[in-house]
Amino acid sequence: MYSFKNDYSEGAHPRILSALTKSNLEQTEGYGEDCYTKKAIALLKQKIERYDIDIHLFSGGTQTNLTALSAFLRPHEAVIAPSTGHILVHETGAIEATGHKVISIEVSDGKINTTHIKAVLDAHTDEHMVKPRLVYISNPTEIGSIYTKNELEQISQLCKINNLYLYVDGARLGSALCSAENDLQMSDLGILVDAFYIGGTKNGALLGEALVICHDSLKDDFRFHMKQKGALMAKGRLLGIQFQELFEDGLYFDLAKHANKMADLLKNEISNAGYKFLTHSPTNQIFPILPNWLIEKLQVKYLFYIWTKIDSDSSVIRLVTSWATKEEAVVAFITDLKDLS
Amino acid sequence: MYSFKNDYSEGAHPRILSALTKSNLEQTEGYGEDCYTKKAIALLKQKIERYDIDIHLFSGGTQTNLTALSAFLRPHEAVIAPSTGHILVHETGAIEATGHKVISIEVSDGKINTTHIKAVLDAHTDEHMVKPRLVYISNPTEIGSIYTKNELEQISQLCKINNLYLYVDGARLGSALCSAENDLQMSDLGILVDAFYIGGTKNGALLGEALVICHDSLKDDFRFHMKQKGALMAKGRLLGIQFQELFEDGLYFDLAKHANKMADLLKNEISNAGYKFLTHSPTNQIFPILPNWLIEKLQVKYLFYIWTKIDSDSSVIRLVTSWATKEEAVVAFITDLKDLS
Amino acid sequence: MYSFKNDYSEGAHPRILSALTKSNLEQTEGYGEDCYTKKAIALLKQKIERYDIDIHLFSGGTQTNLTALSAFLRPHEAVIAPSTGHILVHETGAIEATGHKVISIEVSDGKINTTHIKAVLDAHTDEHMVKPRLVYISNPTEIGSIYTKNELEQISQLCKINNLYLYVDGARLGSALCSAENDLQMSDLGILVDAFYIGGTKNGALLGEALVICHDSLKDDFRFHMKQKGALMAKGRLLGIQFQELFEDGLYFDLAKHANKMADLLKNEISNAGYKFLTHSPTNQIFPILPNWLIEKLQVKYLFYIWTKIDSDSSVIRLVTSWATKEEAVVAFITDLKDLS
């Protein structure tokens, strides 16, 4: 059984394991104050082209989101997020558990726009309601779509005018930035958003997300919040070494490109076979609509999620590729799909 | 500079890195539902000699404590802990951040006893006060002391009678269980306490703590709490593989024994050199009282914490050994100390 | 200017002030352990026809909701509520501030049904999502509609089967129970729901809501939660005396009937004048759709809320009546409306 279930089925890229092994017996400071973490942060700043930002390394996405958002907001302040947002559906109420409401905006393509945000602001008028204070988006979204530079600029401008923080969940940021349809640079994020994170776990690391804090007023005492939420790792070097390896010479982007290439291959051939897709996804998650009998046959040899039902005859499946996806597995899948069709 | 600052200065035991490398490209389920995690849990159950317990793997101690305690307690329930307890002083109010008061018991040797607990119960009489519901202890304590089986039995019995949960923070549990003065078995913990965790980070793992839930009423829906607190790791195999390696053939205990042996060596020779200690510690942290001039000279070649001041002439330092501590470094330290004295 | 803005514009029914004055200098126990509170609770139990329930008196609705729901739920458990629910829109995220997500169900008439609840249950399948555990409804709803006995029975049954608690916000419960279209008794609530509250503030009291806990497992230690949330009033007698007065001889229902009668009068005559309503409301809040020019003219003499815009020419206004609404004011309003039309 070959798995297209997600992009965290394998361990880490071999270079990361090598780097860990090589440095293993060196003694370093704990809690992210080691030389590897410092080096990784310096590399990331260079990539983002800003040196006045703060960067902190976390072990996972939910942890990053909950630590950041609870640190950024006062008790009565709320988050605006698209209905498909990871924090809304797949983090077991982690943000609410820190005391903050997440206001859901119904979307079909995973993306929110300035009209959505204005509507929320208009509806929240006094102290009997929460105060919207932060806009949460994911890039790519949870259904594979990406924001254009222009879309992000518009959201950013609206946020600035309305005293809203803009936060980007970049669990799969590599895939977005390496998408054929992308026109955003890492350096644009450093200018347009107040904080974002660069996902490592889903792009070659054993674990690790790098939170970038751009807005000055969000920086103070941030390590206190990390420690309080259990996010300050004793052997912080584990994260530093990985991000150093990923960003030293572009490995991060190479891995994302491979994942996207594998997804494109799947997408094109499934399309050629005559099937349609639930969403337009130029990243490493695709959502083909297949007849149920075909899905059942594919399930004999491949693992993937059934995303949703379309009607009594067909369903949407999710196929996820990663840095580790083997081209021969993709080819085999396509062949099987065509043969079975 | 050789560091005796803590037991997380190096990476992982080489066997762990080998195991990670070996399994690296296998595809597994995410979020701790992989075969390695299952195997690790089975090994731990065997070691604890109970098969009706639940075991969950975490990435760090603060995360384990805050997830467990907030899952176990209702909003008005409080924790009783010794004043030296890690949750009281070194976790940035992580437990309070989940809404629970931690009642501090002043202790000098790091250990609480039944008299202490009874005093807290007597002082909490009605709904104008929190309701003490869980006793938190560490074994070994944060200052190196350990609980005897008899002491733990007495606390356990008192807790059962008074409807208090008993929780053991085992960040350095290996060192306690392998101490020359210890008479507790892992299997005793499974009987005497309601939940405890077995620390991996400070005993050879890259990261990892195994939470053991013994009391039935604490088990329900526990993975929801983990996810909500950001503790469910996507590549959960990273924890499973490490605990499997540590418990497959006793590596965990071998490593702890080495750490203790190195600490004993330091302790005996420092004692032979005529110095006293702040606490009686039969585990891998020792607290010698040294003249300040000597401390300053040692600091030229060694890293360690100044624990506390004794008077204008002398201070307590903390020396920590680990699975990775080199005997030659210990010998060198002792030689230097004696030469300088 | 006469106000139809809400049902808390005046003080208390004169009998309540008399009762407060009469008992004023008696010495009683504090924190709700006085004889008046005990008497009030006994009267309420009699009215509900259950003697195995717990009743606690609060000073306001938001306080009641947040104390009850946070006491009833574990950290990962969530509330299901209609999109118009008071806790969703008008309590500044009070429930989320205690750590719990409120899942919103889009409704047009303020009411949720079993289909809605089942859909939420179907969508929440594992530990990556919150666990729906409590259904929150208001009766009457925030837009004036009421639940029939049959509707409530169906919801109740579904909740029991699915291990969901059912909670009714009764801020205006008197108006619902005294509505011409109502077929529910206070005693039905005691059987069908797990907890509900009987609103006093909006029906003649200075302040006060009576929380009724029917389900045994929700009763333990409840006063601890009240104290922790600042809801245990030192001079608890203030609440006891009021509820005693309201329930001694049916005053509570008389007041609600008057409010409903005034609303009916408004509704019928506005309808006669040819206007329509946003919702079907048989209780003390009505929502006529009026041309904007008429609204502006009415605003010269009357206070009321503009609820929402319909189109460029017309809007919905909210008119609220209460125990204190004067019939002559209602008549004057109707006359003015007709004269102006």
Place this chain on the structure above:
Amino acid sequence: MYSFKNDYSEGAHPRILSALTKSNLEQTEGYGEDCYTKKAIALLKQKIERYDIDIHLFSGGTQTNLTALSAFLRPHEAVIAPSTGHILVHETGAIEATGHKVISIEVSDGKINTTHIKAVLDAHTDEHMVKPRLVYISNPTEIGSIYTKNELEQISQLCKINNLYLYVDGARLGSALCSAENDLQMSDLGILVDAFYIGGTKNGALLGEALVICHDSLKDDFRFHMKQKGALMAKGRLLGIQFQELFEDGLYFDLAKHANKMADLLKNEISNAGYKFLTHSPTNQIFPILPNWLIEKLQVKYLFYIWTKIDSDSSVIRLVTSWATKEEAVVAFITDLKDLS
């Protein structure tokens, strides 16, 4: 049985009930936006001699404390309080329930000083510990003592230098300010502290505390926090009318003086009878040490709390007087005590 148990055994001062009755049928705005509340706030500003402060009326002390402190602090910030502080012992962990640790300073006379605060600051050095940010004191303290102007000035200065907020719980502030030994004015508080509250419930009101926010940075969005914590009362006029009555012509101070006078009378005569006191209290709570046999005899005719045991023969009782304490009851108590002695 005459009660000296507390200062909230009776209702309200008759003038308050009259004022409530007189205004009862007027229609006003809800949620503290009525004319009475505005008038009360204006009177309080005049008394404090500052017009740039914000004042909010609450229904009780625990509610005031928890709303204020949780609004003022970020998640990692902690409160410093004396071990006898109301928030530490008698509010069921209300502050911790909002996520903040309360650091306890052991005191014998209820008061903390600059040495205490400095010690806490010295012990909290990095992000592994909470960040002390607010000093909570009560005046009078929970055991009747009061702060001198000089003591408060020293604490205030230390707080300013160290970026700590200073907060005064004034549940019985009237009694402190009217004490024969007091040299503080209400206007001094406006200058020396960042926020404080003026207790009404224990000095003649049915319920009500006035929170005064002096520090600009603590003012923003405060009503959001009130609503979120259930502290925004629908009929806010109830609080406004009472504070207007209390501060229109000095009634608040007259009532406190009476309470103090009654306490002095008790204190002097108990002292004359040869008994000692646990603490030096110049306010309305006194703590005589009496033989147990005498306590038992007094309990036949009087209600009061046994505060603590001294030895097997004697205990401390607490006697509390109030605006409502009858001089003849005090005389009777003294007579009985002397007769029984």
